[in-house]
Amino acid sequence: MSSGDGSADGPPEVDDDGIADLFDELEELAEIVDSESEREQVREAMRAAVEAQDADPAVFGRVVWGFDREDFAEAVLGSLLFGIPMAVEGGTRDAGLHIAGHPLYFLGTLATAVGLVFGILYVADFQDVRVARRFFGLVPRRLAVVTLTAFGTAVALLTAWGMVTWSTDPGLVWESLCICSVAFVPMAIGGALGDILPGS
Structure with a gap:
């Protein structure tokens, strides 16, 4: 039986608001990092979040x-x-x-x-459309x-x-x-x- 934190059955599910909050935080991070290579790492994290979200069949309310x-x-x-x-x-x-x-x-x-x-x-x-x-x-x-x-x-x-x-x-x-x-x-x-x- 799962403990509720997602540790037993894989990562915890993140709802649409969680993805939006994640993007907000990553966008803020992209503004404060020092180098272009670090900004590219942040962009890669944003791409990974979008790819993970694409596995969800929901159409509306996505980033x-x-x-x-x-x-x-x-x-x-x-x-x-x-x-x-x-x-x-x-x-x-x-x-x-x-x-x-x-x-x-x-x-x-x-x-x-x-x-x-x-x-x-x-x-x-x-949709939650972000400027890339x-x-x-x-x-x-x-x-x-x-x-x-x-x-x-x-x-x-x-x-x-x-x-x-x-x-x-x-x-x-x-x-x-x-x-x-x-x-x-x-x-x-x-x-x-x-x-x-x-x-x-």
Whole structure:
């Protein structure tokens, strides 16, 4: 019979709050260690915690850390699931042409999409998403890759299905870019959800 401390039957089980607390402590440790080799050891411990957590079949309430090919594939799939209806809907083109006549709307559309992705990943608390790497020391890699993946998928899908055309005419290029930005908003949402909901 187990004594309750896990010594007889292997290591004690750690609940989701325990994993989150462990990550908090490891992140604090990474800030105070003296050398890059010590920081890398802390990162290895964080990777090991994620791998141990992956053995648990639970989907929600897990720590999500790092970004790999599997996350990229999930972001593409989520983008496509939300984007295919946009690629066959005439309203996408109409909205894009409207935006093309109002450049500030274009910027607002892009900012809205990025803000929604940020909110899904880091604010809505679907998962405990941690920042493993930053581009230029500021932009979380997951945020950048998910948004760029969604935008690239929007451009590829709408181009392949004839919703947009790219030519040497700057006006047509601008219209195509605006149409892609309209599809980008739901595709960014789909990419963010596809990335984190499987809990990988």
